[in-house]
Structures are given as structure tokens and as C-alpha cells.
């Protein structure tokens with residue numbers, strides 16, 4: 465008999481999540497049937513979308529998630545015992561999976577020397593997001609200036625390095641000087657601005673004196689309005705995320721100043737991006753990122769919290785900006 469531990473959304477978040485908003489339960493799992501396999505979580509992901517998506521969940525339902533898991537029992541020859549998978553399983557330690565339906569688990573390639581947790585980060589959903597969004601939407605050209613908000617996070621550190629590969633000037637927006645210095649020293653960013661310091665507008669003017677051609681937006685809100693006001697004619701904006709709004713009341717979103725006149729004057733293009741439609745092309749980004757990592761062109765960092773019981777803590781801390789790179793929990 466296998467006992468799974470799982471986290472439920474005990475009550476809807478009111479502003480930033482609190483540890484009391486979650487409940488951990490234990491569940492006896494039945495024997496697996498033909499076509500099924502049993503997987504044990506090794507690493508679990510905590511992602512910003514879980515906060516934004518939570519308002520659609522009913523209280524008492526499992527927290528949605530994804531994980532890298534080891535197959536420990538199997539009656540499915542495509543998913544043999546001992547292999548590792550990436551799967552959209554909830555916040556739970558053990559899962560019985562049948563492979564029909566949306567978001568079918570997939571076997572991870574042999575990562576050799578690389579950490580298995582990369583299957584949730586640079587070789588997982590955030591990597592796939594960066595890969596299919598930035599080049600296609602921002603269309604960066606050599607010599608152009610690229611600004612990235614959420615620059616020291618899971619998606620941002622990949623986009624920054626890809627922008628450098630395109631010979632762009634790359635400035636990151638971060639919530640601390642430590643993070644800003646880290647991405648400059650370790651990931652080749654040309655500079656950073658700290659949105660928690662005074663006068664972001666002036667900081668940006670100094671960091672991007674020739675204006676901004678591409679904006680990769682992970683945060684939205686006033687930070688983004690300030691960036692958009694400094695964009696050059698025919699600039700391109702990729703909307704990847706809106707984290708500055710996730711902790712706010714869905715029926716009472718934050719008021720931000722209007723950008724339309726700036727967009728009209730500068731003939732800017734803005735496009736939103738969803739990674740879900742690209743889920744079935746994940747091996748394209750995995751293979752490209754593996755190649756770049758092995759060639760030394762792409763580096764990565766993760767913030768790992770130990771212990772399944774600390775899932776809520778890791779999630780809360782990621783939303784507070786305590787992570788550098790991808791926030792992951794090791795069971």
C-alpha cells in the first residue's frame with residue numbers, strides 16, 4: 465500500500481498566500497491497473513501561475529502543479545520502472561498515472577551530469593516558454609536594446625542569455641541589487657535596474673540611453689508602463705506574465721497609467737504569449753537548451769527548497785522574490 469501526501473488549497477488566498485491557506489493530507493493509493501504506472505515525486509515546481517490560477521480552483525481541491533518523478537511501479541511498457549518523467553501532477557508525492565488526456569507525462573532524456581530538476585526549469589516549461597516566445601515575438605536584431613522584467617527569474621535568465629546570443633544590449637529589471645549584480649556577473653547581462661529603488665524612469669534612461677527596442681514583460685503594471693514610455697519607434701513587446709497583479713483581487717485589478725498613446729506614437733507591437741499550445745513541442749527547446757548548455761552558451765541557476773512539507777513556503781517565497789532562477793522543491 466502506498467500513501468501519497470498531497471497539498472490542497474484549504475482557502476482562497478487573500479492577497480499574498482499564507483501557509484494556513486494550504487492543507488496537507490494523506491491518501492492511500494489503490495493498486496495500479498493495466499496501462500498505468502506509479503510515480504514518486506523527486507522535484508516539484510512552484511510557479512507564479514499557481515497564484516493567478518488559484519481563483520478558478522474550489523477550496524479543498526488539490527494544488528495544480530508539475531514535477532519530475534521516478535517510475536516505481538509500472539504496467540505500461542512505454543513508462544518502465546526506474547525512468548524519470550516530467551508530468552503535470554498536483555502537489556503530491558505519489559501519483560498513479562494513465563497516459564490519456566491533456567498533458568501526458570513524458571520521459572526525460574538522459575541528463576547525464578545535469579540536475580534532474582532542470583526538467584522543471586531550463587529543460588521544462590519555463591525553458592519552453594522562453595524558447596518559443598522571445599525570438600518569435602520580439603524579433604531582436606543585433607545592436608538593439610532589450611529590456612527584460614523579472615530578469616533574475618526562471619524565464620528571465622534564459623531570455624537574457626538568448627538576447628546576448630543575438631548580440632543585443634540586454635538590461636534586466638530586478639527587485640534587488642544582489643539579483644541585478646548576479647545576472648550581470650554570471651549571465652552576461654549588460655546592466656540592470658532595480659524597480660524597488662527610486663526613479664525607475666531615470667535608471668532606465670541611464671541604462672538604455674539609446675531607447676528600448678524590445679521589451680520582454682514578465683511583470684506588467686507600472687514597471688511596464690515606465691518601460692513602454694521609453695521605447696523606440698517600431699519596438700516590440702512580448703507579454704509573458706503579469707506577476708505584479710497576481711496577488712490582487714481579480715475583481716479589483718491594480719490601476720496603471722495608460723500606455724496606448726505611447727504605443728500609437730511609436731507604432732509599437734505588443735503580443736501575449738501562452739506556452740500551453742507549445743507543450744507538445746517541448747523536445748525542440750529541450751534539445752536546443754541541452755546543446756547550448758553543453759557548449760557553455762547557456763547557464764542556469766535554481767533555488768531549491770528541501771522537503772515536500774515546505775511546498776507552501778517555497779511558493780510564498782518565490783512570489784516574494786526570494787528565488788534566483790527557478791524555484792524548485794526537492795522531496
Ligand SMILES: NC(=O)C1=CN([C@@H]2O[C@H](COP(=O)(O)OP(=O)(O)OC[C@H]3O[C@@H](n4cnc5c(N)ncnc54)[C@H](OP(=O)(O)O)[C@@H]3O)[C@@H](O)[C@H]2O)C=CC1
Pocket residue numbers: 511512513589590593614615616617618619620637638639640643682683687703704705706707708709737738739740782783784785786787788789790791
Ligand atoms: N505565458 C506563459 O506561458 C508563461 C508565463 N510565465 C510568467 O512569466 C513570469 C515569470 O515567471 P517565472 O520566471 O517562472 O518566475 P520567477 O522565477 O521570475 O519568479 C517570480 C519573480 O517575480 C518577481 N516579482 C514578484 N512580485 C513582483 C512584483 N509585484 N513586481 C515585479 N516583480 C515581481 C520576483 O523577482 P524580483 O525579486 O525581481 O521582484 C520573483 O522572484 C510570471 O509572470 C509568469 O506568470 C511563466 C511561464 C509561462
Ligand SMILES: CCCCCC(=O)/C=C/[C@H]1[C@H](O)CC(=O)[C@@H]1CCCCCCC(=O)O
Pocket residue numbers: 512513516517589704705706738739740
Ligand atoms: C493564469 C495566469 C497565467 C499567467 C501566465 C503563466 O504563468 C502561464 C503559465 C502556464 C504554463 O504554461 C503552465 C500552465 O499551466 C500555465 C497556465 C495555466 C492557466 C492558463 C489560463 C489561461 C486563461 O486565463 O485563459
